[in-house]
Amino acid sequence: MPLKHQALRAFGWSLSDKLINQLGYLAVTVYLARLIGPDSFGFIGMLTIFMLLADSVVSGGFLSALVQRSGQVTEDDACTVFWVNFGWGGAMYAVLYVAAPWIAQFYRQPQLTAIARVLFLVVIINTFTVVVRAKLTIALDFKSQAIANTIATLLSSALAVLMAQRGYGYWALVWLMVSKSLLASAGIWWFCRWLPKWRFSRASFAALFGFGSKLMLAGFVATIVNNLYVALIGRFYNATQVGFYTQATNLSNYLYQFIASSLQGVTYPIMTSIKEDRERLVSIYKQLISLTMLICLPMLIGFSAVAADFISIFLGTEWQPAVPVLVALCVARTVTPISAINMNILNAMGRSDIFLKIDLMKLPVTLSALYFAIPYGIEGIAWASVVTSFIAFFINAYYPGKMFGFGGLEQIRIAIPYIVATVIMYSVLSLLPQMPSIVALAGKIFVGVMIYGAVLWMLGDAWSKKFGALLRERFAGL
Template sequence: MTLDPDGAPAPEGGSSSLARQASRALGWSVLNAFVSKFGTLAIGIALARLLGPEAFGTYAVAMVALLAVLSFNELGVSLAIVRWRGDPLRIVPTVTTVSVSTSLVLFVAAYLVTPTYTAAMGDPEATSVVRLMLVGLVVNSLVASPAALMQRRFRQKQRMLVDQVNVWVGAVLSLLLAVAGLGAMSLAIGRVVGSVLGALLFIWFEPAGMRFGFDRALLRPLLRFGLPLAGSSSIVFAAGYADQIVAGSLLGPTELGFYVLAFNLASWPVTMFSQPLRAVAPAAFARLQDDTAALTGSMRWVVGVLAAATFPVCFLLAGAAGPVIRLVYGAQWAPAASALAWLGVFAALRIVFELVYDYLVVLRRTRGIFGIQVVWLVALVPALVLGARGWGIAGVAAAQVVVAMVVVLPLYLVQLARTGLPAASVLGRLVVPFLGGAAVWLGAVLASRTVGGDLAAAASSAVLAGATAAALVLRDRTVVARLREMRRQATDLPVKV
């Protein structure tokens, strides 16, 4: 048995075209990210000012532990629901059983080793926070199938409601508990309560995803598909969070708090642009996977427009790091600027990498992805250690940029070339946005050094970044025509996932 059974699947969108479904889903996804990020910005600022770097560092220690086990939580099988060509409900019971049983085993193991982990991170007092956060592991496994069904069906409107309940309830509860003096535990409690309520909504919208069962004949193909992704996700986690592990273990929880705040701030463009696209792109790419010309054309166009919209914002954060952090979070967080100056550039690379990752997953290049993550991790760890010991959190952030540019980007380009998408065509779409971002960085640096006051420096830099992004996106007069052509191609193809 193969993961993709033969036979043409029935279109899930009825008479609606893929383009219309994906466009609506992407619109809701972008709105979701916008409201989630900016709607809770004030609460995040208040929490940072109330708790300070040390408490944030303790919470970061707990979050790293949770994300570590989440990366391997359901063995990667839930994504099979998104790209299964037949009726996905056939595999849901087996996927749900695998997800939940795996998470329970991981929960027990992680709970037992938590004291050892927190001691290694230099923050033994974080043990209780870590153990509470691990509850999210079980919650995540329960909604793996409902969430995958929702993604497959482009139900981003409902996903927005789920995410908003999760974010708002968690953030408001954390703020109230922080005012009451619970410190880092307030963040953990808020996150767990928000995730539980979000899980209940997932199950409400997609009750079919909560069916348990086990079809032994499906287990092998599901694991053959999922295990490479789970292994890759674990390596992705290690590569993505090695910086925080190194910062915490070598520099202590307070410096980790500074670094995490800078990383979170640099992640704003990723959250606003990359994550909404990732909620839609895999299913849309999957339906075009049998038409190479349409698929590669769509990928080239998307990567170019995404870079044009995001690179100026990322380079703005790098160039105006000091004024932005002091203005938003206060003078006590000023040391975080040394890391943000590098992490803003790294955010631009992350946006491109995440899009390419999803594209390669759809084309079943899971071994190639896994190989890239392994090489990334092997190159990154010594660079992070060297950077941390020599230059503190600034060195950790700089190591991220150097390894991403010198090692990871070329490897991803090689993998794209093997799928029929030449590296030159991808780089060609990135050159102009990169130059535009570099101009914004230079302008922001000059504004930070010459314009009086943090507000004036940040505002002038933001205006420059906004104007540059708009010019880059609109410079291609064929954008509308290309959108129509992509819509026509998608409409003419059979609807496949």
Template sequence: MAEQTLKEKTAKGLFWGSINGGIQQILNVVFGIFLARLLSPGDYGLIGMLGIFMGVATVLQDSGFSTALINRKGIKHEDYNSVFWFSFSVGLICYVILFFCAPLIADFFGHPELTNLSRVLFLWFLIGSTSIAHSAMMTKKLMVKERTKIEVSAMIASGIVGVVLAYKGYAYWGIAIQTVTNAFVGAVLRWYYVKWRPTFTFALRPLKEMCSFGVKILFTSIFAQINANIFAVLLGRFYKEDQVGYYTQGNKWMNMGYTFIWGMIGNVSLPVLSEVALDVKRQRQVFRKMLRFVSFISFPAMFGLALVAPELIVIGVSDKWLPCVPVMQLLCIWGAVTPINNLYIHVLLSQGKSNIYLYNTIALGVVQLLVVVSMLSLGIYYMVLAFVVVNVLWIFIWHYFVNKYVEISILDVAKDILSFCLISLIVLCITYFVTKLIFNIYMLFIAKVLLATFLYTFVMYLSGSVTFKESFTFLLKRK
């Protein structure tokens, strides 16, 4: 019965995660098309330059305690309460510091307009700090359906605000206000759906007990944010804002696909893996099943996105954004592999090995930075290529550590993921050559999508893929 319950919770989480990701990406596409047509690469570039500051501040206010809450056994009110007040206090302190540092940020990038822009945009993480404990509670309780309602509602409200402001000529302010609105609506709805409320008491004991785990997550997340935003910083410092804009736009479209895939499983994998952490054999089985499911979705989706990138960009946001296509295509390779890396990370976290997560992420960041900086003179394309190669190869490093605790061989992992990868590549190569003689861009886009989808589904059916059959059967039951 326990097994059935775990399977049912996981299946429901995956289902609502896919609904959430699907709706969000549809909205992302719709609002993204309007904004990209109304705004310039420079507008996106200015926002992109501030990404690293927002990311680091967000990590600081969380400090790894939300992950610690998800992993914690026998959790009580005072645990959530301590994390709430800690997160809000750090969020407020970070905002005040960055508010007064705004002129220095503007001087660093050489854009005076960043002073006022950053002061408004940084409200995003301050507002978000008021619902971190609520978000952790939703993840721990697998409230994926409620998260779907919250995130979709916040995206609709903020998207409308952003498009209206951009249409009225407010340029980059439209993106900034959109971001702040998203945080505000999301925070309000988390308070609505989660009935837990903080009290005016503060206990250090829960924070101390979670500190050894949380502080490692904190430093790891800081390095992860630096890694994720290193391009925007380097391009903003050494290139024009248009180059930052092209990178930001390409990364944004890639992220739509990646977010959809990881959104299905990301909110489910850590709680489920933590629940079976004491049973190594069972956890290994759960991990491999998740690995197959992610590979089944990730490789065809991300490689397919790279295939249709030229048509998607021209049709969606006009040919003024064509320079972002090569960057987007390279990043799609990274986007296909990253969900697999994330699953490895969640295994380590479920085993309480946040120290390995920390040291490994720092090592990845250092190697990544050295390689990318060495490519600085060659241009953005080679910088992104180096970034992708390092991150793809790093999967072997993650595997080395996970194997020590879950005892899973690299051959087993290869069996789980390589078939989906190779089939995706073959299907997309066939699609590329078959559709090569289609010159109408709209017909070409539709033909690529339909043919690739048909071929991949047909091959999965013929091969008797268990993952394909289970996914199809579950969808029929849901209907």
């Protein structure tokens, strides 16, 4: 099958996976938010940074290292990664288990000890899927991953809703995450049908760790950069404030991730397979940035325009303080997908050393912004995130700009039509009255889509012309 057809098929399944599972998971957490309130989400938000840090150490670098080697992965490579991860996963959980009382003391929330010791089981569970996910990704088999994730989402969501309705509070959210991870892991193993052998290769470990260790450390630093806001809110404020910020973060993240992560997940193994063909690689790189901005920019800014309506309808008045935070984080996320693509191409080229250097450069920026923002509450911290996101974008784009002649300013230049169309769309939507009704919200979304599409058509955008041609071709015979 030609590479283009493989990529389109893989993207279709990856997009379906994200659409069903990320948006489905979002719907469940929104429903749970109405039942269990901001405090429960705040408890989970306080622990998220520790879970993500452990996960970045255990699996962050090796999965990318295996995919980067693509067709050269051997059985020794796979077995070595599996057993190393198994050991690290157990060690990390043991450390977190022992540290749970100190984490609870740091936040002055005694109940976090019990929550942490259950929630951190996700770290061990995820270690078992690194190799099998890498194998399916290398084969561009996103269909199996989509099916496994969908089954896991449905069953874990049913369990969480039942627990919430029966008054288990934050435990519903804890078991949603643990059961989803466990079921997805079981499903991935079922489809991959790979069993590890009792092998350990020092040569494989050295080669994979040489690349993966830099990504692992970079992932560790990036996790601190991206989650330090929530951790410090939990320290200086209360669980309710953490809940508001966590829910706003989740909503803004889900919006862009189901498109951006689908594109990046599919194109990463493709870019690694053609990394020697510089012209073709750069062509895919530019198209990926253009397509990502086409979709993510209006989605995020459009959502910020209807954020108050959405919160009022789906979460209730108890969650209204999250609205200004959500608006700010939507603005911050507009450049996050492009930053991720810039980092992705460095991985594809095997430059994990530059990847690490970039993430280390962003850490002092985040710390400085937090220092000045903490006194201004969660809204101040959210707008500090906007500033750091845009600074991070130019840092992330610097090295790809030197390597391929396509830096931050050039990337913004190709997004100008999307920026113009998005600004016009937002201006119109912001003038419409707020009405807490699903029908009114759907009407605003429809108006926004029509305005955005019409402006792009008038500006002669290439993607809108391609989409229009596909529509005419599809309905020509009707």
